[in-house]
Amino acid sequence: MTEFNLKEKFKRSDFRLTKPRKIIFDILENSEEHLSAEDIYRIAYNIYPAIGLTTVYRTLELLEKMGIVLKHDFGDGRARYEIRETESKRKGHHHHLICKMCHKVIDYKVCMDEEKELVKKTIEGLEKKYGFHITDHVIEFYGYCKDCYSKLENQKKQRRGQVI
Amino acid sequence: MTEFNLKEKFKRSDFRLTKPRKIIFDILENSEEHLSAEDIYRIAYNIYPAIGLTTVYRTLELLEKMGIVLKHDFGDGRARYEIRETESKRKGHHHHLICKMCHKVIDYKVCMDEEKELVKKTIEGLEKKYGFHITDHVIEFYGYCKDCYSKLENQKKQRRGQVI
DNA sequence: CTTGCTGCAAAGTGTTTGCATACAT
DNA sequence: ATGTATGCAAACACTTTGCAGCAAG
Numbered sequence: 001m002t003e004f005n006l007k008e009k010f011k012r013s014d015f016r017l018t019k020p021r022k023i024i025f026d027i028l029e030n031s032e033e034h035l036s037a038e039d040i041y042r043i044a045y046n047i048y049p050a051i052g053l054t055t056v057y058r059t060l061e062l063l064e065k066m067g068i069v070l071k072h073d074f075g076d077g078r079a080r081y082e083i084r085e086t087e088s089k090r091k092g093h094h095h096h097l098i099c100k101m102c103h104k105v106i107d108y109k110v111c112m113d114e115e116k117e118l119v120k121k122t123i124e125g126l127e128k129k130y131g132f133h134i135t136d137h138v139i140e141f142y143g144y145c146k147d148c149y150s151k152l153e154n155q156k157k158q159r160r161g162q163v164i
Numbered sequence: 165m166t167e168f169n170l171k172e173k174f175k176r177s178d179f180r181l182t183k184p185r186k187i188i189f190d191i192l193e194n195s196e197e198h199l200s201a202e203d204i205y206r207i208a209y210n211i212y213p214a215i216g217l218t219t220v221y222r223t224l225e226l227l228e229k230m231g232i233v234l235k236h237d238f239g240d241g242r243a244r245y246e247i248r249e250t251e252s253k254r255k256g257h258h259h260h261l262i263c264k265m266c267h268k269v270i271d272y273k274v275c276m277d278e279e280k281e282l283v284k285k286t287i288e289g290l291e292k293k294y295g296f297h298i299t300d301h302v303i304e305f306y307g308y309c310k311d312c313y314s315k316l317e318n319q320k321k322q323r324r325g326q327v328i
Numbered sequence: 329c330t331t332g333c334t335g336c337a338a339a340g341t342g343t344t345t346g347c348a349t350a351c352a353t
Numbered sequence: 354a355t356g357t358a359t360g361c362a363a364a365c366a367c368t369t370t371g372c373a374g375c376a377a378g
Contacts, residue, residue: 134307143298
């Protein structure tokens with residue numbers, strides 16, 4: 001059985017359960033979003049204005065090293081953090097669909113057993129072949145969302161118009 | 165038939181084929197690595213010391229927008245660029261295996277038709293469901309390479325030793 | 329009490345921008 | 354000739370570090 005409470009998990013570790021950490025854990029556990037350090041800082045600040053952005057960065061770094069949080073780069077110039085599915089009651093395993101223009105990210109649930117099976121097989125193969133110890137995988141699809149795609153098409157049309 | 169020469173492709177476009185661009189194209193076409201802007205700048209500098217790092221960034225941005233180059237973040241704090249397989253005689257379609265500690269990246273070729281089929285099916289499903297126009301996908305496995313993994317294990321042992 | 333954790337300010341680092349000049353077409 | 358592309362320097366934005374004080378265990 002997986003334990004879904006970061007605070008519990010932390011008490012059992014050698015790290016200290018401080019006020020800033022408690023707040024950051026709550027935010028991560030209760031968010032569906034991909035939060036940046038700044039996002040988390042702002043939310044935390046409302047609860048506990050004494051908190052510093054540095055602490056947010058340091059806590060996230062710690063959580064990442066502990067394998068509790070995943071750090072992503074979706075191309076908008078800042079790292080985004082997300083709690084792992086095994087640590088969250090809310091998030092199941094999912095992949096990402098990312099707009100290269102507005103950087104919107106859609107989580108989509110993986111339902112196909114076929115895919116899970118294939119990923120498992122791939123991991124086994126890679127670990128054997130390259131001697132890696134694999135802990136995570138990322139499957140992401142990049143492109144343009146509906147809105148940005150039509151903007152793009154309009155731009156093309158306009159450019160053609162100017163040339164004529 | 166795909167055209168494998170960036171310079172040719174560029175002549176047909178509305179952009180100007182300048183000396184810095186020629187050099188950057190050559191570097192990208194002839195490299196097997198995932199180069200950073202700085203890497204490319206250094207190689208280019210040896211051929212043409214008048215080149216500026218800014219130009220490298222701007223050229224890479226342009227190539228990315230044209231869909232000729234892929235920009236990656238492997239977690240070492242700088243973007244890395246790689247020519248697309250359709251633009252290169254050298255690189256076939258591949259995915260990445262990334263060490264979270266030393267940031268080494270292994271390219272592995274995808275041979276399984278099963279996987280290609282699944283990816284195709286997934287893309288079609290996502291485009292329909294979310295109205296996205298998908299242009300790229302990324303499949304990456306993260307973990308620790310053999311060396312870093314044993315370093316990690318040693319650290320754990322030492323820490324246990326200290327506690328006793 | 330001990331020492332890990334915190335917040336602040338400052339430094340660091342990759343990347344982008346403003347601008348006058350050079351150059352491809 | 355004309356307008357795009359360039360290189361430099363400066364600006365930016367996110368992230369990390371040094372340090373003295375605070376507080377969890």
